[in-house]
Amino acid sequence: MRILICEFFQESNSFNPELTTRENFAYTYIYTDGELLEKCRNTQTMLGGILGVLDAAGAEVIPSCAMYSTAGGPVEQAVVDGFVRDTIAVIRANQPFDGACVSLHGATQSTEMEDVCGYILQEFRKELGPDVVISASFDLHANITQRIRDNADFICGFHTYPHVDFYDTGHRTAELCVRRLQSGDNLGLFYAEAPMLVSASTYTTMRGPFGELIQDGKRLVAGGKIADFSVFQAQPWLDVSCCAGAEVIIFADKDGPARSYVEELTSRLWRMRGTFRSNSSSVEEVIQEAERNTSGKPVLLVDSSDSVHAGACGDSAFVLQKLLETGSPIKAALPVVDVPAVEKAFQVGVGWKGKFCLGATKDARLTSPVEAEAQVRSLHDGCFINEGPALAGQSRNLGRTAVLTVGNIDVLVTTTVSQPGDPQFFRHFGIEPLFYQMLVVKACTSFRAAFERIAEKIFYADAPGAASPDLNALPFRHVPAYFYPFSDTAEYRAEAHLRD
Ligand SMILES: [Zn+2]
Known part of the structure; x- marks a missing residue:
């Protein structure tokens, strides 16, 4: 055979x-x-x-x-x-x-x-x-x-x-x-x-x-x-x-x-x-939830619109912008794909500070870059091994990666993204989820396998992105117009076929 x-x-x-x-x-x-x-x-x-x-x-x-x-x-x-x-x-x-x-x-x-x-x-x-x-x-x-x-x-x-x-x-x-x-x-x-x-x-x-x-x-x-x-x-x-x-x-x-x-x-x-149906909250509401959270476990802010598992770029700094605007004192961590910022972090060096422009480097139509003074906390080759339960033991590579600290916020800046729902995506880079009041995960559902145990509460946030849950808000041109949710054809009846 x-x-x-x-x-x-x-x-x-x-x-x-x-x-x-x-x-x-x-x-x-x-x-x-x-x-x-x-x-x-x-x-x-x-x-x-x-x-x-x-x-x-x-x-x-x-x-x-x-x-x-x-x-x-x-x-x-x-x-x-x-x-x-x-x-x-x-x-x-x-x-x-x-x-x-x-x-x-x-x-x-x-x-x-x-x-x-x-x-x-x-x-x-x-x-x-x-x-x-x-x-x-x-x-x-x-x-x-x-x-x-x-x-x-x-x-x-x-x-x-x-x-x-x-x-x-x-x-x-x-x-x-x-x-x-x-x-x-x-x-x-x-x-x-x-x-x-x-x-x-x-x-x-x-x-x-x-x-x-x-x-x-x-x-x-x-x-x-x-x-x-x-x-x-x-x-x-x-x-x-x-x-x-x-x-x-x-x-x-x-x-x-x-x-x-x-x-x-x-x-x-x-x-x-x-x-x-997507049940989402504004980013500001999730930040307030995190401020009230004293459980010792993080509030998870799910930025599913920028989910890299759903094919979005992962380059949105939208939540960072909201955190800075609100001036919230919570300890928060979030990932952003940003090649120029990674390169700059390697030039600046560990322990040094610099002015960074974060986000919107791949798709500037949906989000805007955020300027911030940041300290380079650590630099990495981006390779880590999944802890699971999904694909435990498999190696993943984010490309060159830097952890930047902006006040009370740690930003995991990567060259590319893989497996954002695996705890090692954070832990390997010194971001221990349990030490944060709010953690941002860019995934739709995959994170649940590991993070339902780790998180105190989980909130989907309203944010822009190529994987927005509001399909009617995206510029579909090819999927037939009679598909739900673009229309709702009540008289549909399932009809089974046997392939010849
Ligand atoms: Zn899938």
Whole structure:
């Protein structure tokens, strides 16, 4: 059993003007050949899960390339072309294959394509032929298009948000592939879509109606009624005409009742659309909450509009501006992506003071820079290791990084951003969350996996950014106008299809 494995993972935000380059991928990783196997085996990643199954099955694994970038603006087409070209070269040099296990995000846009993941799978299918089993893992925020469904035999999405089941998703992906190759099956792909986009900051699988929906899907699997299921809520800041919105996919016996399960789950998803509401406070209100907080734990101000996991730039100093305007005495910490400020901090040196201009270096349309006198507290190479629970043990790289102190405020100034919801994002740089009255996290929901335990209270703040929860405030041009929340088509009825 000869299986190709590879990965191309990036979530695109159409409203971020900064393109994602090969360098952005290199900040997290680009692995080829043997290095891919060495770095991914026995890790809690999608490829770790895929390899766990393939190794146990005694498969001959042929790696091509694994590329992973944090979310950001659309990817430069040359990066996509390079990945496809390199993988096709590996396919041609190692034919024939029995299967391919591919790790993708599913909401990736390039400078020339709306559906990069569909394109990748289509090119692989052309090269591998119709009989090779292609099985692909996806983020829960994937935009599963017709082209993806047409070119992958199996599609498995995360069951968790905050995402913590990277390994399990890879495991499911490879298991379906291996089972078909070893013993055959009668599984069909059943799916239904609902024309809705909801902000990723408004739900979690940890509780609430969306969490119950996922649990009910798991019960169908545990009860042997279906083989696998995924519920996708497309990345809401992806402005593409091929938007799938919300989608339920089930793999089950072609002759069984899976059609009704798909329709039931999708109808419930549609009916709960109104519950996906952002409940936010003004930054000033959160500062006042932090001033009243004497618990010894921080108040978390969630700046989800500048969430780097949702593809915003992370360059907003909006909260810093409000802290300085109010003159609040609270001890606060916040991150800002700002390359010129990092360079200046390295010139000024540790312990010295300088005049800094912070923020709005990547997207000056949404926020303004803040001028402040700051002391350089520490300088770093930006590398740290996640503490988890998500992707514990994985290394991350923020590029050159400085901690600046502006009065009672510590600003973590980075070259790029990754994993802002992991406590080591702060701790590694000397910012111990428990020593602050207010901490700013630029994420939508991912931070909950670690920070619900650490924070006294959590507030989403009204702030500008490319990942604003108010989708009606953003300049959408391609998502069809009948999608919720741009309109509300009351007569929608979920209709399940069985892929031919
Ligand atoms: Zn996601």
